[in-house]
Amino acid sequence: MIGIKTVTDYFGCDVFSEAVMKERLPEDVYAEFQRTLQTGHRLNIDVANIIANAMKDWAIEKGATHYTHWFQPLTGITAEKHDSFITSKRDGRVIMEFSGKELIQGEPDASSFPSGGLRATFEARGYTAWDPTSFAFIKNSVLCIPTAFCSYGGEALDKKTPLLRSMEAINKQTLRILRLFGHDDVVAVKTTVGPEQEYFLVDKDVFNKRKDLIYTGRTLFGAMPPKGQELDDHYFGAIKPRVQAFMKSVDEELWRLGVLAKTEHNEAAPAQHELAPIFTTTNIATDHNQITMEVMQKCAKEHGMVCLLHEKPFAGVNGSGKHNNWSISTSTGANLLEPGETPAENAQFLLFLCAVIKAVDDYQDLLRISIASAGNDHRLGAQEAPPAIVSMFLGEELTSILEAIEHDEDIDNKEKELLKVGVHVLPRFPKDTTDRNRTSPFAFTGNKFEFRMLGSSASVAGPNTTLNTAVAEVLSQFADELEGKEDFEGALHQLIKRVIKNHKRIIFNGNGYDDAWVEEAEKRGLLNLVSTPDCLPYMLHDKNISLYEKHKVYSETEIKAHYEIKNEKYCKYLNIEVLTMIDMAKKDILPCVSRNIHELADTVIAKRSVSSTINVSYEEELVETLSRISAKVFQDVKNLEYLSQEVKSIEESDAAACFYKHNIIPVMESMRDSVDLMETLCSSEHWCYPSYGELLFSVR
Ligand code: ADP
Ligand code: MG
Numbered sequence: 001m002i003g004i005k006t007v008t009d010y011f012g013c014d015v016f017s018e019a020v021m022k023e024r025l026p027e028d029v030y031a032e033f034q035r036t037l038q039t040g041h042r043l044n045i046d047v048a049n050i051i052a053n054a055m056k057d058w059a060i061e062k063g064a065t066h067y068t069h070w071f072q073p074l075t076g077i078t079a080e081k082h083d084s085f086i087t088s089k090r091d092g093r094v095i096m097e098f099s100g101k102e103l104i105q106g107e108p109d110a111s112s113f114p115s116g117g118l119r120a121t122f123e124a125r126g127y128t129a130w131d132p133t134s135f136a137f138i139k140n141s142v143l144c145i146p147t148a149f150c151s152y153g154g155e156a157l158d159k160k161t162p163l164l165r166s167m168e169a170i171n172k173q174t175l176r177i178l179r180l181f182g183h184d185d186v187v188a189v190k191t192t193v194g195p196e197q198e199y200f201l202v203d204k205d206v207f208n209k210r211k212d213l214i215y216t217g218r219t220l221f222g223a224m225p226p227k228g229q230e231l232d233d234h235y236f237g238a239i240k241p242r243v244q245a246f247m248k249s250v251d252e253e254l255w256r257l258g259v260l261a262k263t264e265h266n267e268a269a270p271a272q273h274e275l276a277p278i279f280t281t282t283n284i285a286t287d288h289n290q291i292t293m294e295v296m297q298k299c300a301k302e303h304g305m306v307c308l309l310h311e312k313p314f315a316g317v318n319g320s321g322k323h324n325n326w327s328i329s330t331s332t333g334a335n336l337l338e339p340g341e342t343p344a345e346n347a348q349f350l351l352f353l354c355a356v357i358k359a360v361d362d363y364q365d366l367l368r369i370s371i372a373s374a375g376n377d378h379r380l381g382a383q384e385a386p387p388a389i390v391s392m393f394l395g396e397e398l399t400s401i402l403e404a405i406e407h408d409e410d411i412d413n414k415e416k417e418l419l420k421v422g423v424h425v426l427p428r429f430p431k432d433t434t435d436r437n438r439t440s441p442f443a444f445t446g447n448k449f450e451f452r453m454l455g456s457s458a459s460v461a462g463p464n465t466t467l468n469t470a471v472a473e474v475l476s477q478f479a480d481e482l483e484g485k486e487d488f489e490g491a492l493h494q495l496i497k498r499v500i501k502n503h504k505r506i507i508f509n510g511n512g513y514d515d516a517w518v519e520e521a522e523k524r525g526l527l528n529l530v531s532t533p534d535c536l537p538y539m540l541h542d543k544n545i546s547l548y549e550k551h552k553v554y555s556e557t558e559i560k561a562h563y564e565i566k567n568e569k570y571c572k573y574l575n576i577e578v579l580t581m582i583d584m585a586k587k588d589i590l591p592c593v594s595r596n597i598h599e600l601a602d603t604v605i606a607k608r609s610v611s612s613t614i615n616v617s618y619e620e621e622l623v624e625t626l627s628r629i630s631a632k633v634f635q636d637v638k639n640l641e642y643l644s645q646e647v648k649s650i651e652e653s654d655a656a657a658c659f660y661k662h663n664i665i666p667v668m669e670s671m672r673d674s675v676d677l678m679e680t681l682c683s684s685e686h687w688c689y690p691s692y693g694e695l696l697f698s699v700r
Pocket of ligand 1: 193278279
């Protein structure tokens, strides 16, 4: 139909994409820009001026009036400061200008972003620098330029800088390996990511009645509803019209912004949904995921709902994660985690597979740290989320192949010669038979790995920085060992065998929730770092600092600063939760219960006035029970008030984080148990907040 735009017409229309650049830039400028992208050198200022001008003209045609350097500080969300394009003229008029310098570098007044002391050591200001590998886009009439954010001394103050450095590290080491296999045609290697984003939608009016959701993003109290997800009737069920309308707006906005939103469905819990994009280069996928979260929250509001991105908005109900599908792909279009067709391809596949196995085993601690947050602590190890123990799922088929290689067995009893390099003709792995084991933290799913421990609200930058660096390190060890070997095949075979033998402890295909697994994992020497304060100290272990320094991903100073920030963030988050709990208990919950008790006591008097022998056991028993529990809650409130003062006197942020874990969280949990019990005892009329049932089934 004329007038109706199809998706292909408007996809990416708000992006200053490669196609737009090609169309709008002089040929030599475009070529120079491409060269800069490939070499990673700084852009020449004359070229930058021309690009900036073209970008501005394009943006103004699309209605933009401002530009911003869009960056990802360590708060975990994106930051932007808008500047308009206007420049004043002597005659009182204005013109719209945007220079190359403004495009390449910015100086946001960023003194209130977390820096872990980095800026104090160097310079007060932060600097933003354009990441030309991620395209500029227009959002709400503002031209957004993706940038990295660092201190004057070049220390990373954001999530993008270390990620880009880790991509460079894995590029360098993978190329060394590919040369050994004769792939001289590959000029660059990039990791790819497809993050599956889970979220909840609740009605705005219901949301607004819950202080805990407003202040902390999760419910701090709430008894289980009579109906939860046990019927499995929500998962992949028909999408409600209101949710459908929301998803349509999200898709349209994302498509305009060039985000490859692909799959949408209901998730296991009531009110839970998922959006998965088509995978792309890791730094772009990271930017796109930040945009996705922002667009989802905005569209939800427009549809009278609130999008909850917290990892565990409802205790006892499935949490929200962000499955991070990850692979490595070459400039010639090959996926290095795709099992091959020929023996040589399979040898190469096995080598990359072994690199990931060893990396996950050697750096379990860093992977655990990369997804650690106060919110995710509630999610891990319950209701379909993987446990805190990092392990890998390979599936029976692949595991048996590795076992055969380790023990020099011949799998198919033919082509013995090939065994020398451990290259049986691998069966193709039908994707669907690989993994449906949702409790595995790190699963091979046919031609990629799915890192499932990530929480729904966090940026995917951190986990991918860790993963890229850990795999880069192992590849560099492999390259050191294999380069210059006369008998390459023999050396390769030995290496693969040795890695399988030494690192098979990380492979686990069973149920991650079994108590037996916790015991078994301990026997295997695997780490079980249950909470954020348990795992963070591992960041400072020598082996981890050396890893990041060697690959120039983080300097020691940066690691220490990031360590501070992670601990501080944990404490701040918990502090808000404690204060919210105290407020809810004192101002709403205890007064509500008292009113309920009062009404019951009045009923006793009324009944007695009718007859002194009338049965008042219901009222009396309830008055007694509610009074006892509310006294306990009152005591917990006083304890929390005392403890939240005490924690302020602890100077070191890691010690404060431990204090929260060991001294404060247990009181919060005990208080919650009491309040939830009272919720089941009080009349609905006297309960001050919408129940779990009302929240989870609020969108109809
Ligand atoms: P599910 O895990 O729900 O079965 P899929 O396996 O189809 O879904 O894909 C999940 C995500 O993995 C999608 O975002 C998809 O784009 C992404 N993905 C597929 N191949 C790769 C790859 N080579 N690298 C990174 N992500 C990938
Ligand atoms: Mg998946």
